[in-house]
Amino acid sequence: MTVSRVLRNRGDVSQATRERVLAASKRLGYVPNKIAGALASQRVNLVAVIIPSMSNMVFPEVMTGISEVLEESPLQPVVGITHYRPEREERVLYEMLSWRPSGVIIAGLEHSDASRAMLENAGIPIVEIMDTDGTPVDSVVGISHRRAGKEMANAIAAAGYKRIAFLGTKMPLDHRARKRFEGFTGALAKAGIEMADHEFYSGGSALLKGREMTETVLKRTPDIDFLYYSNDMIAAGGLLYCLDNGIAVPGQVGLAGFNGIELLDGMNPKLATMDACRREIGRKAAEIIARCTEAGLDHADERIELTPRLSIGDTLQRG
């Protein structure tokens, strides 16, 4: 009826009626039922955002980017967490799709067959984010982690380091860390350098793990001259360990992390890292969905590869 029209600012309604309706709806504390609305109109202003985790600093920033652009549109993000587990991704995706969202933003290019099938058949724009090394269902925005690993390796080799260790997460399910590792070792090999040591962890406080792993590696392989970490948080832990134990940085060992988290800005010396463009990725992904929704398109087929900036900081240069 008319009420619906005024509440949605659609169609022609006289000023008088509009005011009467608005007043009544306010007085009664009326909140429209979007469920019914969505069912009738076949339109839902929700964007499904599916990410592995919320607790490691990287995805909250992606979310910030997404929110920033969606706030300018009628769309709303709804997030689901997979804990890096494909079976959870499948379930979360299924749940989300059953609400018929306007689009999906999902981390990574690796999905189970069932997930992939759902994405392909959803009939809405899909943006896979973070990673560009692979084949997307529809659109993709991210960086090449293989290239990121490679470039870091080249920078380290160019600085003259020779005895290099890798410290990171156990990677069976973190494909992006794995790709960085692969790119890294590959480039080192090309430079004629073999990795001198490596250490992996899972779970626990990253800062603390960084300390522990660093200690382990430096005790096991004392002639190490560079430590490359799979993320900034463990790198920061490693840096603190070195400082506490009188290990000269970067004189005796150099360090580098990955992500470019804000946390590092306040540290001294400043850690070398590579910016993962997290917020920008979120923004671009949201923009694709917003554009499709506005235009009524069910896919965009865009491919945006961002370039991570290497930040030398104070820890990637011979003292």
Add this chain to the structure above:
Amino acid sequence: MTVSRVLRNRGDVSQATRERVLAASKRLGYVPNKIAGALASQRVNLVAVIIPSMSNMVFPEVMTGISEVLEESPLQPVVGITHYRPEREERVLYEMLSWRPSGVIIAGLEHSDASRAMLENAGIPIVEIMDTDGTPVDSVVGISHRRAGKEMANAIAAAGYKRIAFLGTKMPLDHRARKRFEGFTGALAKAGIEMADHEFYSGGSALLKGREMTETVLKRTPDIDFLYYSNDMIAAGGLLYCLDNGIAVPGQVGLAGFNGIELLDGMNPKLATMDACRREIGRKAAEIIARCTEAGLDHADERIELTPRLSIGDTLQRG
């Protein structure tokens, strides 16, 4: 029809039919439409979670707690971000309520009149979290920030510090930081100590801001012997500043933060802080909603006040 019954495991269906339906639904990649389902059944397995921010380490952990318990139930969290702005809270709440969720978990006790009215009339369980200093709409789970400030002040005074400064966020909209500040100054006053200096910031990298504010305060009031920060991140920045500048901690100045973030575990010396029970708050809040939903109740009227634990660390004791 029958299909609906098997997909929901309800009612009696013969094994044969069940299998036939399951096979067909899988083959066709059928994803049920929850919108229609929700409209028909008047039941929605969504829990609205409304928080101010996702980027400061505290709310992600609350979310972790919420997710942990909701994962064991049919309920799903849907989060909305307010950026500490009441008008955004209002809008987000309105949007969320229009999806008729099974419950609301919302940060803080301070809401606009309109928001409060919506919460009161929603007819679903509401849990206000983080803070217990005030009057909840329905249930509340959190800590008393006023008391947290007070207890920290007492611990500092008991340790013999006399020239105390407060460093924190600008607080017009962060009611919890404000309450801690009030409790803190109140208790100091009772101990006959007047605050020696204070400094506020807004925005930017917390770690970096912590450094800057610490420098400002120590230069302006050189005889300061204790720095109390409104959160751990700026406290960590302050600690790093002291270490870099040869200021003995806790010999020359003591430091304390607030939140008990995991980040501190890896630092050395270990910062004094007070655990805000973030994950536990999330868990308890989710449990209340889950319980109500299961029992079909539309409110719980529970009040859970957690006790923050003071962690002395290495920075709250005369050297």
Add this chain to the structure above:
DNA sequence: CTGAAAGCGCTAACAG
């Protein structure tokens, strides 16, 4: 155990 029928609260299209 299975089918048929009546809505859920809205939107969209059409008449007045």
Add this chain to the structure above:
DNA sequence: CTGTTAGCGCTTTCAG
């Protein structure tokens, strides 16, 4: 400009 009508795709109830 405003009222009426027919669904949206399910769940629920009631008969077979």
